[in-house]
Amino acid sequence: MGDRRGQWDRDEIGVTAEPLTIVCSPRLDATEGGRWATFLDRDGVINAMVTDPEFGLVDSPANSEQFRLLPGVGAAIAALNRLGGLVVVVSNQPGIAKGKLTPELLAAMDRKMVAEVGAAGGTVDAIIYCLHHPEASLAPYRMACSCRKPKAGLLTHAAREWGIDLARSFMVGDGVTDIAAGQAAGAKTIFLSSRKCYICDALLEHGAWPDFQVPDLPAAAAVIVQIVSGDVDASARSTARCGPPGGRPVMATTTLRP
Numbered sequence: 267m268g269d270r271r272g273q274w275d276r277d278e279i280g281v282t283a284e285p286l287t288i289v290c291s292p293r294l295d296a297t298e299g300g301r302w303a304t305f306l307d308r309d310g311v312i313n314a315m316v317t318d319p320e321f322g323l324v325d326s327p328a329n330s331e332q333f334r335l336l337p338g339v340g341a342a343i344a345a346l347n348r349l350g351g352l353v354v355v356v357s358n359q360p361g362i363a364k365g366k367l368t369p370e371l372l373a374a375m376d377r378k379m380v381a382e383v384g385a386a387g388g389t390v391d392a393i394i395y396c397l398h399h400p401e402a403s404l405a406p407y408r409m410a411c412s413c414r415k416p417k418a419g420l421l422t423h424a425a426r427e428w429g430i431d432l433a434r435s436f437m438v439g440d441g442v443t444d445i446a447a448g449q450a451a452g453a454k455t456i457f458l459s460s461r462k463c464y465i466c467d468a469l470l471e472h473g474a475w476p477d478f479q480v481p482d483l484p485a486a487a488a489v490i491v492q493i494v495s496g497d498v499d500a501s502a503r504s505t506a507r508c509g510p511p512g513g514r515p516v517m518a519t520t521t522l523r524p
């Protein structure tokens with residue numbers, strides 16, 4: 267798969283404050299104007315979280331054996347590809363900084379993700395990771411960077427690298443920090459949650475109210491397909507089921523699924 271821009275090599279001589287950028291498709295080599303992208307969080311959006319059988323703790327996968335795509339993800343990414351936008355994975359991965367993961371294990375998960383999405387006909391154009399953490403146990407990664415979500419740095423980095431119009435782009439995530447990062451970047455936001463509103467308070471507290479809420483990536487892709495094809499006006503949200511207290515309702519429901 268694509269070049270890693272020497273970033274892994276750089277780890278040996280000191281980690282940079284830039285995000286790790288992994289180019290996975292030749293599309294990014296071309297200079298195209300008017301690009302837009304769907305930015306996807308990784309854990310809980312593309313792959314399942316891992317539950318520790320002993321302690322019941324939910325965590326990110328630590329190796330490629332634990333890395334399992336969620337149902338319908340490859341086909342959903344293929345549907346996004348057909349719209350003509352880029353598909354870029356944007357993820358905080360502090361596992362290396364915390365000594366729980368190695369660059370090689372992360373790269374093995376990347377290869378599995380790209381291969382399994384590819385087997386379903388989809389293309390991940392690029393992966394961008396924030397490897398930093400303010401309390402990292404490995405000193406080179408310990409920094410208050412500008413790319414760790416909820417900051418917008420992963421998205422703005424991609425926008426600079428590849429000429430992406432963020433106002434025409436989408437951020438899909440299952441965490442409050444994903445929605446906050448997407449909004450900070452000026453993208454439309456789609457929050458994945460199978461529950462009705464259990465983190466609404468957290469979303470409100472962070473001022474990160476998503477444009478849409480749907481249960482999973484296939485449903486998010488269906489919303490994006492409808493917006494891009496003009497069937498749904500992203501600014502005219504309807505069928506609300508919850509909203510800020512006293513404010514106008516802003517959430518669309520899964521009825522957008524075709």
Ligand SMILES: [Mg+2]
Nearest residue numbers: 307309310440
């Ligand atoms: Mg997540």
Ligand SMILES: [Zn+2]
Nearest residue numbers: 396411413414
């Ligand atoms: Zn960072």
